[in-house]
Amino acid sequence: MLVPHRTFSSPEYRYGFQGQEKDDEVKGNGNSLNYKYRMHDPRVGRFFAVDPLIKEYPHYTPYSFSGNKVIAHREIEGMEDLSIHVANPATPNRPGNATITITMAHKVVTQGAGELHNRTSISPSNYTAAYDTGDTTLYSTNLPSQTQSANFLSGKQEKWARKAVNSRKPRTRKKYNRKLAKAGISSFYEVNVDYSYTISSIPNTTLNDAVNWTSNNVSGRGIIFNPETTLRSSVGRTNYNLNRSIYSSIFTVNNMGLSLSNNEGAVGLSSGMLGGSHPSLNYNFVAGNPSFFGAGSTYSFSLNPTKVLIHEVGHNNAAVNLHGSGGYEYNQNGTQSNTNPKPSRQNTKDIINDSTNRKSL
Numbered sequence: 001m002l003v004p005h006r007t008f009s010s011p012e013y014r015y016g017f018q019g020q021e022k023d024d025e026v027k028g029n030g031n032s033l034n035y036k037y038r039m040h041d042p043r044v045g046r047f048f049a050v051d052p053l054i055k056e057y058p059h060y061t062p063y064s065f066s067g068n069k070v071i072a073h074r075e076i077e078g079m080e081d082l083s084i085h086v087a088n089p090a091t092p093n094r095p096g097n098a099t100i101t102i103t104m105a106h107k108v109v110t111q112g113a114g115e116l117h118n119r120t121s122i123s124p125s126n127y128t129a130a131y132d133t134g135d136t137t138l139y140s141t142n143l144p145s146q147t148q149s150a151n152f153l154s155g156k157q158e159k160w161a162r163k164a165v166n167s168r169k170p171r172t173r174k175k176y177n178r179k180l181a182k183a184g185i186s187s188f189y190e191v192n193v194d195y196s197y198t199i200s201s202i203p204n205t206t207l208n209d210a211v212n213w214t215s216n217n218v219s220g221r222g223i224i225f226n227p228e229t230t231l232r233s234s235v236g237r238t239n240y241n242l243n244r245s246i247y248s249s250i251f252t253v254n255n256m257g258l259s260l261s262n263n264e265g266a267v268g269l270s271s272g273m274l275g276g277s278h279p280s281l282n283y284n285f286v287a288g289n290p291s292f293f294g295a296g297s298t299y300s301f302s303l304n305p306t307k308v309l310i311h312e313v314g315h316n317n318a319a320v321n322l323h324g325s326g327g328y329e330y331n332q333n334g335t336q337s338n339t340n341p342k343p344s345r346q347n348t349k350d351i352i353n354d355s356t357n358r359k360s361l
Contacts, residue, residue, distance in 0.1 A: 134343025227257030257287025
C-alpha cells in the first residue's frame with residue numbers, strides 16, 4: 001500500500017502498481033486498482049471479486065493475489081501467476097488438462113541515456129493484443145520441464161485428440177481414444193496456452209531503473225532502449241557494480257544497435273527468453289534504430305513502431321541469435337513476419353520447447 005502523506009500523484013499518469021489503472025475516486029489515492037477482470041485493494045493485498053478461473057484452481061482462494069506468492073510471481077490481469085497449472089493429470093482413456101502461461105514484460109527507457117524517442121507512437125494495448133492472438137490449445141503426450149520438451153501432437157492425431165476431449169458424445173470420445181491408443185498414445189494432455197506479453201512506457205524511467213527492475217526476474221523481463229555512443233559513460237560506477245553483468249551486456253549489444261542501417265527499425269538482442277550462450281546475449285534486450293527512435297528523429301519506417309517491437313521481441317524468444325542462421329529464429333512467419341507479426345502455433349510450440357526458454361519453467 002502507499003505510505004500516507006508520503007506519495008506523489010499526477011493526473012497526467014493514472015497507472016499504479018504493476019502498471020494497472022488507478023481508480024482513486026473509489027477509496028482514495030492508490031487504494032483501488034482496476035485489473036482487467038477484477039478490482040484490487042493493495043492495502044490488504046486482496047481482490048474483491050472471485051477469480052474468473054476459480055473452477056480451474058480449487059487449491060487457491062479465489063480472492064488471493066498471485067496465488068499468495070507475491071515475491072516470486074506477479075498477477076497477470078487478476079487471473080494467473082507464472083507456472084504450469086495441471087487441472088487433471090493424464091491417465092489412460094482420460095485426457096489430462098493443463099495451462100501454460102508464456103510471460104514476457106518489457107520496460108522502455110523514457111529518460112536520460114538510452115531514452116527511446118518517438119515512443120508515443122507505440123501502442124502497449126495493440127502489442128499485448130497481437131501476442132494474445134497466439135493463445136491456443138495444443139495436445140501433448142507429456143508436459144514440458146526443464147529437462148524434457150513436450151511431445152506435441154499434430155495433423156491427424158491432433159484432430160483425434162480434440163474429438164476425444166471435446167465431443168459431447170461419450171461414444172465418440174471413446175472411439176477417438178481407441179484410435180489414439182492404436183497409434184501408441186495411451187494418454188495425453190490438452191494444453192491451454194496463454195500469452196501474457198506487456199510493454200511498459202512509464203515517464204521518467206531511466207536505464208538504471210530498467211536494469212534494477214530486470215535484475216529481479218531476468219527470465220521474464222526485458223529492456224527496450226535507444227543505443228547511444230555515450231551510454232557507457234552515463235552509468236555511474238555504483239550502479240554498474242550493482243548489476244555488473246547486465247550492464248556489461250548492454251554496453252556490448254549497444255554497439256550492435258548503433259550499427260543498424262536505415263532498412264532496420266530495431267534489433268532483438270537475445271537468444272531465447274533467458275538469453276543464450278554468448279555472454280552479451282544473456283538478457284532480453286531490444287535496441288531501437290537511432291534513425292527512427294533517436295532524439296530529433298522522425299519515425300518513417302515501413303512497419304509501425306508497435307509491430308517492429310512485436311517482431312524483435314519474437315526474435316528474442318527464438319533459439320538462435322543471428323538473422324538467417326537457421327532454426328525457427330527468422331522464418332518470416334508468425335512473430336518474425338515483416339508485415340503482420342503475431343505468434344503462430346508453430347512459434348508457440350518452438351518457444352515452449354526451446355531448451356533455453358524451458359529453464360524458466
